Amino acid sequence: MTEKTHSNDSEHNNEALNVEAKVSADDVATSVVTEVATNGNATPEESVVSAFTLVRHDNGIAHLVIDVIGEKVNTLKPEFAEQINAVLAEVKADKTITGIVLCSGKQDSFVAGADINMLAACQSREEVVALSRQGQRIFALLEQFPIPIVAAIDGTCLGGGLELAMACHARVCSDNSKTALGLPEVQLGLLPGSGGTQRLPKLVGLQKALDMMLTGKQLRAKQALKYGLVDDVVPSTVLLHVAEQLAISLQQQGKKIVKRKQGLVDKLLENNAVGRNIVYQQAQKSVLAKTQGNYPAPAKIIDCIRTGIEVSSESGYKLEAEHFADLVMSDESAQLRQLFFATTAMKKEQGVADVMPEKIAKAGVLGGGLMGGGIAFVTATKAHIPVRVKDINHKGIGQALKYSYQLLNKKVKRRFLLNSEMQKQLAMITGSIDYTGFKALDIVVEAVFEDLTLKQNMVAEVEKHGHDKTIFASNTSSIPIGQIAAKAKRPENVIGLHYFSPVDKMPLVEIIPHDKTSDQTISNTVAFAKKQGKTPIVVKDKAGFYVNRILAPYMNEAAILLLAGEPIDKIDKALVKFGFPVGPMQLLDEVGIDVGAKIGPILQAELGERFAAPAAFDKLLADGRLGKKVKKGFYLYQKKSLAKTLLNTLKGIKSGHKQVDETIYDLLNIKPAGSLTAAEISKRCTYMMLNEAARCVDEGIVRNARDGDIGAIFGIGFPPFLGGPLRYIDKIGAKSVVAQLSQWAEQHGERYSPCQALVTMAENDQSYYG
Numbered sequence: 001m002t003e004k005t006h007s008n009d010s011e012h013n014n015e016a017l018n019v020e021a022k023v024s025a026d027d028v029a030t031s032v033v034t035e036v037a038t039n040g041n042a043t044p045e046e047s048v049v050s051a052f053t054l055v056r057h058d059n060g061i062a063h064l065v066i067d068v069i070g071e072k073v074n075t076l077k078p079e080f081a082e083q084i085n086a087v088l089a090e091v092k093a094d095k096t097i098t099g100i101v102l103c104s105g106k107q108d109s110f111v112a113g114a115d116i117n118m119l120a121a122c123q124s125r126e127e128v129v130a131l132s133r134q135g136q137r138i139f140a141l142l143e144q145f146p147i148p149i150v151a152a153i154d155g156t157c158l159g160g161g162l163e164l165a166m167a168c169h170a171r172v173c174s175d176n177s178k179t180a181l182g183l184p185e186v187q188l189g190l191l192p193g194s195g196g197t198q199r200l201p202k203l204v205g206l207q208k209a210l211d212m213m214l215t216g217k218q219l220r221a222k223q224a225l226k227y228g229l230v231d232d233v234v235p236s237t238v239l240l241h242v243a244e245q246l247a248i249s250l251q252q253q254g255k256k257i258v259k260r261k262q263g264l265v266d267k268l269l270e271n272n273a274v275g276r277n278i279v280y281q282q283a284q285k286s287v288l289a290k291t292q293g294n295y296p297a298p299a300k301i302i303d304c305i306r307t308g309i310e311v312s313s314e315s316g317y318k319l320e321a322e323h324f325a326d327l328v329m330s331d332e333s334a335q336l337r338q339l340f341f342a343t344t345a346m347k348k349e350q351g352v353a354d355v356m357p358e359k360i361a362k363a364g365v366l367g368g369g370l371m372g373g374g375i376a377f378v379t380a381t382k383a384h385i386p387v388r389v390k391d392i393n394h395k396g397i398g399q400a401l402k403y404s405y406q407l408l409n410k411k412v413k414r415r416f417l418l419n420s421e422m423q424k425q426l427a428m429i430t431g432s433i434d435y436t437g438f439k440a441l442d443i444v445v446e447a448v449f450e451d452l453t454l455k456q457n458m459v460a461e462v463e464k465h466g467h468d469k470t471i472f473a474s475n476t477s478s479i480p481i482g483q484i485a486a487k488a489k490r491p492e493n494v495i496g497l498h499y500f501s502p503v504d505k506m507p508l509v510e511i512i513p514h515d516k517t518s519d520q521t522i523s524n525t526v527a528f529a530k531k532q533g534k535t536p537i538v539v540k541d542k543a544g545f546y547v548n549r550i551l552a553p554y555m556n557e558a559a560i561l562l563l564a565g566e567p568i569d570k571i572d573k574a575l576v577k578f579g580f581p582v583g584p585m586q587l588l589d590e591v592g593i594d595v596g597a598k599i600g601p602i603l604q605a606e607l608g609e610r611f612a613a614p615a616a617f618d619k620l621l622a623d624g625r626l627g628k629k630v631k632k633g634f635y636l637y638q639k640k641s642l643a644k645t646l647l648n649t650l651k652g653i654k655s656g657h658k659q660v661d662e663t664i665y666d667l668l669n670i671k672p673a674g675s676l677t678a679a680e681i682s683k684r685c686t687y688m689m690l691n692e693a694a695r696c697v698d699e700g701i702v703r704n705a706r707d708g709d710i711g712a713i714f715g716i717g718f719p720p721f722l723g724g725p726l727r728y729i730d731k732i733g734a735k736s737v738v739a740q741l742s743q744w745a746e747q748h749g750e751r752y753s754p755c756q757a758l759v760t761m762a763e764n765d766q767s768y769y770g
């Protein structure tokens, strides 16, 4: 070993000893730290520090500590195969070791899965098959190991990390709030490739395994226990001790573990081929409805599970490696992996480089409506910052409190949250109808009507009642922040903080400094939004900011197609098939046709005629057709009578299926008999969005293409598997986008003209990501 390796070893072993401190002082005193296993074939110069340390104890239970040096979380890498082999060989040779506890040397993290960088670096399908087979082999070795191995899980245990834990003979996890177990591979366009598709159904049953793998959902400790995924849940302080005791008892009882109890329905569905067939078919149907065939991973997950159960484990493992390889090499997964790295990088950014955010200790919200209530909720429950809601009357405050109560109470009912914890979180939200307490607030988010004078008055009030550095953040979606700050005494404290509805669900916020906003205000607001669990993008103070600006031409195009005779549901289906969560017509109904009508003219005045909404849409407003909130829009919202339900059944219309309000066609004077294909419809709408996104990058509305892609995916639901509008332009090629837009411009008019930035890119053969 080289000198360097020695010094690393001792550092490493100290960390291992720190982990031991969790057990008891006596154990630490008697534990013998072994030499770190190294790559057996390496020369002294090449030898690497093993991620695995074996720590022996007097009771015969050794701790196998995984700690990948220099990384924040443990991830699994190919070189670990030899390292684990070496440690296991050492254990086998040592007859004093009668059991193993597998644990992590990292705080709040067991193992975060296979190293995604390693997957991204794979050059060929064969390489990935070999990687997967190697992982399967190593985990099979653990499973067949002659002495019991118990995984002690404290913190995140995901993907390959959970596959590793499942290969152990038992699992105990801590009740730490950071403990989460799941197979999130599907969110990366992948499937569990180290035996997860084969082991999870055995542990939790077929239906729960399908649900976990197809959604990628993560289980908290108690849920994991209920599912049968872990054998015990205990406080972190006694985790290693309990895991040791379990290893001892397994060793004494000959590795027997209490099996998960099956309910009657599960027995009927899962214990016979006919029942299971129903489960597979249901899963396939629901996957197809959700993914529209755009994501290949879910169908392959079902295929692997089915093969493992219905054919043989051997075939299941083989197919898992092959499907895993196909997915790793797929474009969809490449885009989703990029998305993971982009959002991870964004977690570290602070709005302005080198300007450290200051602490926000208390926050305020003006307006207790839907947005205000949502903002108060995420401030109290995610950011854990006390929040004062001010409204003009008690009803408004009551509304905001009700918003939080309803969301938290749902969690209590599902037993995800203790009632006492709900009370604690609700106590963080207080209300008032005046500015009492505002002196102590570090940020006030305004969520009142879109009225410039009202907002300017609010700035003045907050300046009067707050302190010198209280930030005034406006949740406006359409009014320029510079105008809101125009009469401010301290314009440097004024900024835009644009949330999307529903606030508790939508991950994006736009942060909009105007030209006098201070860097400190930007950094503080970015940090505040991140604490609320949001992904912030900093955008320029220009009409529509980024998200609404790229959305508007897309929505207008859908409206133009409707007026040209394309049926409402055909347009929506085309865009859903393309990969959007809802179609543009349904989206207009959800957001409110009046809201869309308000933003349109502002965009048109500042940015030009291409934003002009079709004049015929005024008829919708005149008809009071404001969308879902008034139960009158493009679709029907009335409760159906029994007779109507029966009639629909006879017509083959499923319940819950949205029905177009056909009277709208007469109102707009249209015969719904369009001639375009679904692909043509989606192309027309999305290309308008691509063109505008390219303009936004060019004008610096977003700071870079990455923010433009993240904004579109998290703010609008642009199909994640396409990587965002700018990555999609790269995929199609700027040349091709320009050619198509130019052709439409000739056929249908100026609004389709490709922007200069795209034309230049096409001429120079450039792309956004190089």
Ligand SMILES: C[C@H](O)CC(=O)SCCNC(=O)CCNC(=O)[C@H](O)C(C)(C)COP(=O)(O)OP(=O)(O)OC[C@H]1O[C@@H](n2cnc3c(N)ncnc32)[C@H](O)[C@@H]1OP(=O)(O)O
Pocket: 072, 073, 075, 112, 113, 114, 115, 116, 117, 135, 156, 158, 159, 160, 161, 163, 184, 185, 188, 190, 191, 192, 193, 194, 196, 341, 344, 345, 347
């Ligand atoms: C064969 C297998 O079946 C295939 C797989 O296992 S695929 C991987 C499945 N696992 C996942 O999808 C989990 C991905 N990771 C996460 O969700 C989150 O990182 C986490 C919940 C583990 C931790 O979140 P958080 O504490 O906020 O830390 P976060 O900033 O995200 O990550 C810390 C660092 O670890 C890295 N990281 C986390 N998980 C990683 C992974 N699986 N691969 C590579 N790097 C990873 C991040 O990129 C980041 O690196 P950086 O500091 O150099 O930028």
